[in-house]
Amino acid sequence: MTKYGWLSLLLSVCMINPCYAHRVKIFAWVNGQAIVGEVYFSGGIKAQQAKISLLDAQQTLAVTTTNRKGEFHFDGLDAKSYQLKANAGPGHQATFSIDAQEFGPVSRATATSSHQLNSSGNSTASTSIPTPTPSSFDSAAVVSLPSLDTLSAVTNADSSAASSTEVNQCQAQTRAAIAQAIIPLRKQLDAFEAEIRFRDIIGGLGYIAGLFGLWSMMRQRRV
Amino acid sequence: MHIADGVLSTPVLVVGIALSAIGTAIGLRKLQDAQIPFAAVLSACFFVASLIHFPLGPSSVHLVFSGIIGLLLGWVAFPVILIALILQAVFFSFGGIVVLGVNCLNMALPAVVIGLLLRPLRNKISPRVLGFLAGSSAIVLTGTLVSLSLYLSGDAFVSTANAVFIANLPLAALEGIIASFVIVFINKVKPEVLNGVQHHD
Known part of the structure; x- marks a missing residue:
């Protein structure tokens, strides 16, 4: 009875709200x-x-x-x-x-982000791409990333001032659009990192049992 | 209750570590072999108590259980709380490693004080009242110590103390009620713990 009493006390404490923490x-x-x-x-x-x-x-x-x-x-x-x-x-x-x-260098990029992301995607399609992504599963973000490299390569070849600024602007807008797009993901990751996981709780309890067990063992050996 | 790393000044941190080390040494000396499993269980309780967490006004609070630990174990509260705090810092990032000494002192010292003050009363007042007094006064004392550590590190004492008290009074009441239930429960299920452990020293 007493054993189960203690166990139930401990368990009830564990069970009330295991995912909340103070941090x-x-x-x-x-x-x-x-x-x-x-x-x-x-x-x-x-x-x-x-x-x-x-x-x-x-x-x-x-x-x-x-x-x-x-x-x-x-x-x-x-x-x-x-x-x-x-x-x-x-x-x-x-x-x-x-x-x-x-x-990012251009602040107004965020306002027109969704449109610009598409246009940069189109320009990627028109210039020659080394590896076109075949699957429609990897969408806009994947397509737009190689476009930056491709575009700057084109700029170096042409070395025309006008297209260079255009490319810079395009890059900035793409970067801003990506940054905007991954904010929910970053938020989720941040919250995930802060979460208390059940294995941590169990691990901590295991450490406590182990440390006191060790102390107990040392004491017994000394006597 | 858990002060984060980077808030307190170095002298406060050093004093906290020194006093906690002394307290832990005394606690380990007083820890009798028969008490070890019991101390382990209370340490585990303290470890998980901080996961029970309530939104309260602009902030949020969690249970501490230091009053119960002090009432049942006295000086042994120091090692018991220290181990649980280390694990909380490592696993949950509560508080921090550098600030461990201060946090341990802020929670274990009230526990020891309560043990010394309330143990002699254990046969004079009912376990329900005993539990409530232990639980609630531990929180109030800890709140005072937290304010004091922040004040010594440069915060304005009055505003900090106000914030700590406002945040902690409902918690003190809550903790008192829960501690009262726990002590009544222990008194029913395993009364020799309440008497026997106290009897030794």
Whole structure:
């Protein structure tokens, strides 16, 4: 009875909500000239009124707080590398870095992204491609990636100034479109990384049993 | 409850590590062979308690169980909580490795204090009240220590302390109720744990 009592106590504790945890996560991405992001506790609960600082080389540039959905944004930024620091209540802090490359050279590219992605796809088709992707399964993103190389190769051959700027613009737009397209994926990955997995819990309990068992064993040997 | 890495100043971190090391040494000395399985079970409880997590206002809180550990084990709370905290930091990224000493001190010291204060009362008041007092006062004490560590690292004490208290009072009530159930349960199922363990020292 007592044995099962303890076991059931432990199990009931395990079972109530095994996927929730206490850790703050901040995730952000670039949208045009703004940095947009969200702060949440692992387990998905949004951190409201968390203080967000925008830093550039340890210098605080701006401070804001998250809204009810745990979201925040900084507008009108130069294309530089930034660090974001989230402080969600006493002692809960998380950081995130934004690379300058994420801004991309042309900010208006994001607005016309879907159209430009198609046009770059078309231009790939018109110029000769070494390996055309046969499967329709790998869609736009795969097709547009080799196009960058192909186009720049064409530019080098022609060495005409007009087509060079066109290609640069095209590249920038494609890059922005890809960046935009993978944001949901990055979000999902970030949330996945923060998730507590059952095997971690079981592993931790195993460690505890093992460590105390070891201690017990050492004590017995000494006596 | 778990302070993240990079928040506290170095002196606070060093003092936390030193005091936790002393506490753990005392705890290991006091840990009797018969207590080892029991200590392991409580360590496992502490390890999983932080996964039970409630949204509360702008923040979120989780159970700690340090009051129960202190009431049942006294100084042994230090090694018990330290092991669980190490594993939480490694597996779940709760808190951090550098800040481990401070976090351990903030949670284990209230447990020890509660053990010392409430153990003599165990036969005088009902297990229900005993459990509630242990659970809730541990949270309040831990909240105070967390505010203090943040204050010593440069935060404004009043605003931090306010935030910690507002966040922790409902948790203290909740933890008190759960601790009360646990102590009543232990008293029914295995009363010798409540008396026997306390009897040794």
